């Protein structure tokens with residue numbers, strides 16, 4: 001959170017204008033600042049990341065089948081299904097948890113309209129390979145970029161890949177507007193489409209020509225974003241210190257695999273996942289999770305379970321079609337990481353994990 005007096009100063013003008021929502025001055029300013037900050041051509045703010053996904057799916061007019069991965073947050077798969085589309089699950093790569101491009105072509109049918117890959121823990125998908133496949137089969141590409149706010153790959157803003165990308169500004173994300181999100185894209189026509197979609201399909205005071213939704217970000221959310229954006233760079237620098245301490249403590253431990261920063265990536269250090277091989281490590285993910293919980297430390301089994309194994313989809317998908325994603329979901333643990341986490345606490349967390357290896361716990 002930003003300093004309280006800074007937020008109060010930011011929302012002060014709302015008591016003069018009395019404009020609380022409907023694309024007011026804070027909204028307009030944040031759209032402009034984020035467009036520059038993320039180095040994208042176009043950006044449309046949304047009430048949250050999930051609605052950003054749904055609005056992007058509708059603006060791109062996706063139909064039929066959409067190739068995606070089950071190794072993600074519920075939102076990605078739900079956005080596809082809630083829009084009457086069929087998710088087709090592709091397995092992920094072992095090393096960076098993103099969609100395995102070598103498996104995409106085998107899943108394409110006459111009904112496929114798009115690929116919806118997820119950048120996971122800040123790792124960017126193989127955007128070049130995905131682009132080649134999309135061009136060959138005339139598919140659209142929509143990235144779930146919820147984990148990658150502020151990242152650049154070889155100096156290129158992550159929001160510029162594919163037809164569109166979706167960001168989340170939820171309170172738990174590395175940059176937040178309390179709840180919030182955005183769609184980034186390069187086709188300027190899409191801006192008006194998204195504007196109408198997030199505002200009931202209203203084109204003019206007496207003209208409604210699209211069955212739109214309500215996904216507008218309000219002025220208080222946008223004000224939070226304006227404040228948090230001023231502190232983002234220093235936040236990332238402090239996260240990097242925590243990240244590197246974890247690496248120093250846990251690197252080269254037999255049975256633990258860390259997530260290395262990709263070559264050419266300006267990372268946001270949003271997550272610190274470890275993959276625990278129970279045979280080699282001597283304790284499984286669930287045991288390490290429980291040991292941390294006993295000491296009051298909240299690690300997360302993120303992502304677990306896979307979205308294709310959710311109860312709401314019972315009988316609909318075969319989780320064995322994505323074996324790598326299934327195994328990783330059983331071995332993954334994301335450790336606490338935030339700017340204010342002290343190095344003493346990082347050492348303590350690592351000591352609890354290492355004690356599991358040595359069987360002292």
Ligand SMILES: *Cc1c(COP(=O)(O)O)cnc(C)c1O
Pocket residue numbers: 048049050051072073075076118144146147168169170179180181
């Ligand atoms: C957080 C998240 C979302 C949803 O964003 P909200 O702002 O919470 O609606 C979608 N996809 C992924 C991968 C996420 O982590």
